[in-house]
Amino acid sequence: MTTTVVVGAGFGGIAAALRCRALGHEVVIVDRLDKVGGRAQVFEKDGFLHDAGPTVITAPFLFDELFELFGKRLQDYAEFVPLDTWYEFHFDDHTRFSYKGDMAHTLREIARFSEADVRGYQKLLALSEKIYKLGFEELSSSPFTSWTAMLKQLPALIRLKSYLTVHGLVRTFITHEKLQKIFSVHPLLVGGNPFTTTSIYTLIHYLERKWGIHFCMGGTGALVAGLEKLMIEEGIGIKLNTDVDHIVVKDGRASGVRTRHGELLEADNVIFNGDAPHAYRFLLPKTLRRQKLRRPDWATEYSMGLFVLYFGTRRTYPDAAHHTIWFGPRHKELLEDIFTRHVVPEDFSLYVHRPTATDPRFAPVGCDSFYVLCPVSNLQSGTNWSIEGPRLRDRIVNALDSTLLPGLRETICADLWMTPEDFKTRYRSEHGAGFSIAPTLTQSAYFRYHNRDPDVPNLYFTGAGTHPGAGLPGVLCSAKVVQELMSKATR
Numbered sequence: 052m053t054t055t056v057v058v059g060a061g062f063g064g065i066a067a068a069l070r071c072r073a074l075g076h077e078v079v080i081v082d083r084l085d086k087v088g089g090r091a092q093v094f095e096k097d098g099f100l101h102d103a104g105p106t107v108i109t110a111p112f113l114f115d116e117l118f119e120l121f122g123k124r125l126q127d128y129a130e131f132v133p134l135d136t137w138y139e140f141h142f143d144d145h146t147r148f149s150y151k152g153d154m155a156h157t158l159r160e161i162a163r164f165s166e167a168d169v170r171g172y173q174k175l176l177a178l179s180e181k182i183y184k185l186g187f188e189e190l191s192s193s194p195f196t197s198w199t200a201m202l203k204q205l206p207a208l209i210r211l212k213s214y215l216t217v218h219g220l221v222r223t224f225i226t227h228e229k230l231q232k233i234f235s236v237h238p239l240l241v242g243g244n245p246f247t248t249t250s251i252y253t254l255i256h257y258l259e260r261k262w263g264i265h266f267c268m269g270g271t272g273a274l275v276a277g278l279e280k281l282m283i284e285e286g287i288g289i290k291l292n293t294d295v296d297h298i299v300v301k302d303g304r305a306s307g308v309r310t311r312h313g314e315l316l317e318a319d320n321v322i323f324n325g326d327a328p329h330a331y332r333f334l335l336p337k338t339l340r341r342q343k344l345r346r347p348d349w350a351t352e353y354s355m356g357l358f359v360l361y362f363g364t365r366r367t368y369p370d371a372a373h374h375t376i377w378f379g380p381r382h383k384e385l386l387e388d389i390f391t392r393h394v395v396p397e398d399f400s401l402y403v404h405r406p407t408a409t410d411p412r413f414a415p416v417g418c419d420s421f422y423v424l425c426p427v428s429n430l431q432s433g434t435n436w437s438i439e440g441p442r443l444r445d446r447i448v449n450a451l452d453s454t455l456l457p458g459l460r461e462t463i464c465a466d467l468w469m470t471p472e473d474f475k476t477r478y479r480s481e482h483g484a485g486f487s488i489a490p491t492l493t494q495s496a497y498f499r500y501h502n503r504d505p506d507v508p509n510l511y512f513t514g515a516g517t518h519p520g521a522g523l524p525g526v527l528c529s530a531k532v533v534q535e536l537m538s539k540a541t542r
Contacts, residue, residue, distance in 0.1 A: 052077050053541075056308055056318040058295050061089020062105075062523060063513035064324030065278050066117055066530035071322070072285050073120040074537060079288035079316060081295060081308070087279050089324075090478055093272035097465040099363035099420045100413045102272060106404045106422065107240070107374065108265040109258055110524040117278070117527075121285055128277030130268040132409065137264045139372035140233050141455055143380045148233055149372075152263050165227035175224040175234065179256035182211050186254045191519040192531040194502060201497035213251050213492065217243075220250035232382055239426060240402070241521040242354030242486025244390045246383060249492040258524070266373065266409050290316075298323065298334050298510065305510040320509045322533060324526075327500035327516035328481040328488065339506055352494060354486035354521070355389050356429035356471030358443055363465040364419045368456055371419075373408040377401040377455060386426075390489075393432040395439055399425050401447065403455065421456075423447060429471050430483040436470035444468055487516030495520065502532040511536065 055071045057064045060082035068080045086092060091104030108114075111131050118125045125131070133152070140148040148160050161169050185207055195201060212220055218235040225231050237255040238248035267274040282289060294311040298321055307317040323330045328351065379385060379398045388396045404422040406413045413420035425447060428434065444466070452459040471483030480487065488494050500517045504510040513529040515521035 053320065054318045055079075055320040055322060056081065056316050057322045057324060058082075058298070058308060059089060059324035059514065060084070060087040060289070060291075061324055061514065061526070062091065063515075063517075063526035063529050064089065064322070065275075065282065066113075066527050067322045067324060067511075067513045067533050068282060068287050069117050069120060069278075069285070070530050070534040071320070071537065072282075072287055074534065076320070077286075079290060079318075080282070081290040081293040081310075081316065083292070083294040084477075085292050086275075087282075087289065087291070088272065088275035091271045091275050093270065094361060094467065096361075096467060097363065098415045099361075099418070099465045100270065100272075100406075101361040101420060101422055101467075102270040102404075102406065103359070103361075103422075103469070104271050105523050106266075106271065106406070108267060108523060109255070110262055110527070111265050112262065113524060113527040114274070118281060121281070123281065125277070128280060129274045131265040132268060133263045133265050134373055134409065136372050137259065137374065139375045140229075141375055141377045142229060143378060145454065146229070148229070150233070152260075154260070161230060164230055165225075168225050168227050168230050171224040171226065172230075172234070175221065175253070176256055176260065178211070178220075178224075179253050182213075182251060183254040183257040183261070185211060186251045187258060187524070190496065191525070191528040192535065194532050194536050195497040195499070195518050196501050196503050196505065196536070198497060204496070208251070211251075213249055215250040216246055217248045217250050217252050218245040220253055221245075232378060233376075236376060238490060239355075241490060241525065242484065242515075243490040244355075244386050246386060247352075247390065248490050249495055251492075251495065252490060264374075266406070268410050270406060270410070270413065295334065297336075298330070300336050300339070300507055300510070303507065305507050320511065320537065322511045322513060324513040326478070326480045326484075326487050327512050327514065329479045330512070332481070339504075348481075352390075352489040352491055353429050353431070353482050353484040354489045355426045356432075356483050357469070357474065357485035358425040358427045358440070358471075359469045360421075360423040360425070360444055360447055361467050362421050362423075362463050363414055364421065364456070364459065364462045365417075365464055366458070366462050367407070367417060367419045368405065371403070371405045371408065371455060373405055375401075375403040375405070375455060377403055377451075379450075389426055389428050393428040395427055395432060395434050395443070397446070399427075399443075399447070399450075401425050401451075403451070423451070427471065429485075430475060434471075436472045440468060440470050486521035487514070490520050502529060503536050508540070 475483035
């Protein structure tokens with residue numbers, strides 16, 4: 052029987068393990084943490100629950116597929132509920148935009164800002180559908196391990212204006228500045244700057260319209276628990292608290308992994324589901340022919356870092372939506388500070404997640420639970436987060452107190468936070484980047500980390516840094532690419 056070891060029990064690794072098991076492999080998945088889920092951990096403090104990982108599910112069918120591989124149903128393991136309001140957008144002048152699945156409502160909201168942009172949005176959505184059909188339905192699960200595969204798609208990619216940035220494409224259809232911010236915000240949810248991220252990512256508009264935005268009751272932790280149960284039922288071995296020291300390469304093939312405790316886990320295939328730059332820098336032999344050409348650090352643009360503040364409140368905020376995008380006074384200049392100048396400015400923009408809007412079990416009765424994500428520069432900024440962390444925490448609380456969550460300073464409790472330093476030490480993300488390498492045009496498809504090493508034919512990669520990219524749909528599709536590559540290898 053073919054044996055496969057998967058390093059990293061995040062969503063990409065779990066999906067890869069299940070897909071390999073469906074191919075008939077004997078599978079073991081290992082992780083250095085004490086729970087499966089990778090970044091999708093759950094924190095509990097003083098009766099409040101906090102999802103530490105992804106909070107938005109935009110392609111639920113990708114999870115359905117994992118259960119259907121074994122003739123089972125996701126709904127028997129986890130409960131997805133569609134959200135009526137996808138996002139509330141809050142601007143620094145206190146104006147708001149409510150973004151719902153109801154198209155008529157969206158058009159009315161657009162008209163409040165600019166009647167002329169209603170038609171522009173409809174044109175943008177029509178183009179987004181075309182990009183979705185190529186970029187997601189055709190390419191996201193297709194291997195880009197050769198230059199010829201990229202060349203075949205270039206005419207279509209050019210025709211769909213992939214050479215533009217997300218913001219550049221949006222502004223060709225939308226004239227109002229606030230609407231431009233709203234409809235180009237999606238790259239920030241996968242670690243990219245809208246002003247530099249390839250416009251391929253505008254496919255998310257149609258992805259949302261087609262599938263909606265969902266929340267897993269009990270949070271992402273409940274979804275991870277359901278997937279772990281499925282893995283156990285299907286005979287996948289799970290080894291936690293197991294840190295991999297290096298990937299063993301012998302005679303040009305990966306023969307397994309050796310742990311920090313000296314244990315050798317032999318396998319016919321190795322799948323690495325972690326930060327690909329870390330694997331090439333620390334876990335693989337330096338003698339690999341293309342090692343130095345793979346992605347030198349000086350030629351790599353990394354995603355932003357994340358400051359994530361978790362807290363409870365001793366009261367509820369019923370007017371706060373499940374998801375809120377809170378824009379500060381600056382936009383393009385702020386993103387330049389984060390992505391280019393690598394500084395931590397005094398101002399910020401925020402993503403505010405209130406899971407108790409949908410699932411009150413996240414907090415004690417009469418309380419709310421919050422997760423606030425603040426994009427910051429990764430560790431290339433040289434920021435001392437032991438000093439800056441508490442300062443930024445206070446600035447965020449004060450800003451929310453005066454706008455979205457009045458009285459927050461008096462009612463906040465059970466707070467904790469993560470900085471880019473935590474992403475580096477806990478998840479071994481290069482430079483503490485929140486989403487591995489940035490989703491620019493020259494770091495997408497063939498130019499992203501390949502799902503199979505070009506020199507070690509049985510060494511595979513899944514996760515945010517690989518093709519097709521970051522975000523739950525991206526990492527789940529990276530596992531589909533690996534399954535396709537493995538299936539072809541055995542034919």
